Amino acid sequence: MFEKTTWIRLPRNVVVGHGVLDQTIEAVSELHLTGRPLVVSSPTPHQVAGSRVVAQFEDAGYDPDQIVIEEASFDAVQRVIEYAEESDAGFLLGVGGGKAIDITKMAADDLGLGFVSVPTAASHDGIVSGRGSVPEGDTRHSVAAEPPLAVVADTEVLAEAPWRLTTAGCADIISNYTAVRDYELAHRLKNIPYSEYAGALARMTAEMLVDSADSIKKGLEESAWIVVKALVSSGVAMSIAGSSRPASGAEHLFSHQLDRLVPDGALHGHQVGVGSIMTEYLHSGPKGKWRDVRDALSAIGAPTTAAGLGIDDETVIEALTTAHRIRDRYTILGDGVSEEAAIEAASVTGVI
Numbered sequence: 364m365f366e367k368t369t370w371i372r373l374p375r376n377v378v379v380g381h382g383v384l385d386q387t388i389e390a391v392s393e394l395h396l397t398g399r400p401l402v403v404s405s406p407t408p409h410q411v412a413g414s415r416v417v418a419q420f421e422d423a424g425y426d427p428d429q430i431v432i433e434e435a436s437f438d439a440v441q442r443v444i445e446y447a448e449e450s451d452a453g454f455l456l457g458v459g460g461g462k463a464i465d466i467t468k469m470a471a472d473d474l475g476l477g478f479v480s481v482p483t484a485a486s487h488d489g490i491v492s493g494r495g496s497v498p499e500g501d502t503r504h505s506v507a508a509e510p511p512l513a514v515v516a517d518t519e520v521l522a523e524a525p526w527r528l529t530t531a532g533c534a535d536i537i538s539n540y541t542a543v544r545d546y547e548l549a550h551r552l553k554n555i556p557y558s559e560y561a562g563a564l565a566r567m568t569a570e571m572l573v574d575s576a577d578s579i580k581k582g583l584e585e586s587a588w589i590v591v592k593a594l595v596s597s598g599v600a601m602s603i604a605g606s607s608r609p610a611s612g613a614e615h616l617f618s619h620q621l622d623r624l625v626p627d628g629a630l631h632g633h634q635v636g637v638g639s640i641m642t643e644y645l646h647s648g649p650k651g652k653w654r655d656v657r658d659a660l661s662a663i664g665a666p667t668t669a670a671g672l673g674i675d676d677e678t679v680i681e682a683l684t685t686a687h688r689i690r691d692r693y694t695i696l697g698d699g700v701s702e703e704a705a706i707e708a709a710s711v712t713g714v715i
């Protein structure tokens with residue numbers, strides 16, 4: 364008897380373009396959400412866009428409330444949950460980078476409320492995904508969370524954000540190459556469920572972005588358009604897989620470990636990009652495609668070295684040798700890379 368089931372949760376409205384922040388009410392009103400909107404943001408995104416969204420709801424006769432969170436943590440999720448309960452929120456809007464969006468989708472999931480994603484930076488592919496990524500002690504959780512009912516991605520806002528945020532988003536996408544390799548490997552060696560569609564979509568998204576590298580330039584709003592569409596596509600791959608695996612492999616474990624070792628280190632996307640150069644080397648050896656990964660990152664201006672991340676060589680080696688411990692996710696790191704092998708991978712690829 365055939366007993367397989369799948370449940371793919373995707374947004375209903377994805378609104379991308381110049382000035383669409385001013386269409387947030389339209390994007391929301393046809394979702395039949397009721398009650399008070401609660402706008403959840405972090406400090407800079409609140410100034411850039413969160414306060415504008417609040418003002419829009421006020422002008423339209425809603426009674427919006429707002430909260431600003433500072434960090435991605437389970438405490439921050441709990442603060443938002445409690446605040447939403449006190450303010451009797453009817454639905455949540457997450458306005459910001461990956462941190463604010465993750466916290467909001469996790470709080471919405473717990474509260475059983477609708478969630479709308481309003482990215483202020485094209486810096487990560489959690490814009491659409493139904494996953495939240497939060498560190499806790501020695502580990503990092505990728506938890507199921509409320510996927511957005513709508514996404515409002517204003518390319519004018521995204522293009523005005525610091526350029527490094529956009530190159531971080533590109534690097535998060537380029538890292539799909541190695542994430543999908545790890546996804547396939549774990550399927551072959553550990554029999555984890557594998558979605559051909561999710562794997563193909565995540566890889567194709569990286570290929571299309573790399574093919575568009577010439578059009579991804581500082582100061583061009585079209586760059587924000589290209590990158591945010593790729594971020595949406597990569598998030599859809601995660602939703603199809605029901606896991607972050609198509610977009611998060613060993614290079615992400617490396618980055619999560621760096622976050623623990625250097626809390627104010629580099630951007631998520633930049634760290635996973637550098638991780639991807641080394642994990643591609645581990646997958647395919649000195650003659651493999653690590654140069655392609657490095658050159659793709661370099662073409663869009665993302666860091667390709669430890670120095671480019673502002674992180675010292677020893678910490679990169681420590682992160683690479685211990686990254687397998689951070690989560691129960693089988694990757695090319697297996698049960699750990701020795702220090703000698705890590706130094707070889709990092710030095711042959713020029714990361715250190």
Ligand SMILES: NC(=O)C1=CN([C@@H]2O[C@H](COP(=O)(O)OP(=O)(O)OC[C@H]3O[C@@H](n4cnc5c(N)ncnc54)[C@H](OP(=O)(O)O)[C@@H]3O)[C@@H](O)[C@H]2O)C=CC1
Pocket residue numbers: 405406407408411435459460461462463465483484486487488489490492494495496497520521523524525528531535601607630631632
């Ligand atoms: N759930 C998922 O599927 C995924 C989750 N992630 C998670 O997302 C996070 C990474 O996302 P990222 O966006 O890099 O991290 P942040 O949300 O920390 O944003 C990075 C920085 O950009 C600032 N910022 C955001 N928008 C603007 C803007 N318009 N102008 C100026 N500054 C701005 C933020 O300000 P401020 O400090 O004020 O917030 C912050 O300092 C990680 O926690 C990662 O794990 C990443 C990919 C997928």
Ligand SMILES: O=C(CO)COP(=O)(O)O
Pocket residue numbers: 488489494495496497503504505535607608610611615616
């Ligand atoms: O960053 C992600 C995909 O780009 C997903 O995050 P996790 O590694 O926490 O699942």
Ligand SMILES: [Zn+2]
Pocket residue numbers: 487488535610611615631632635
């Ligand atoms: Zn990522």
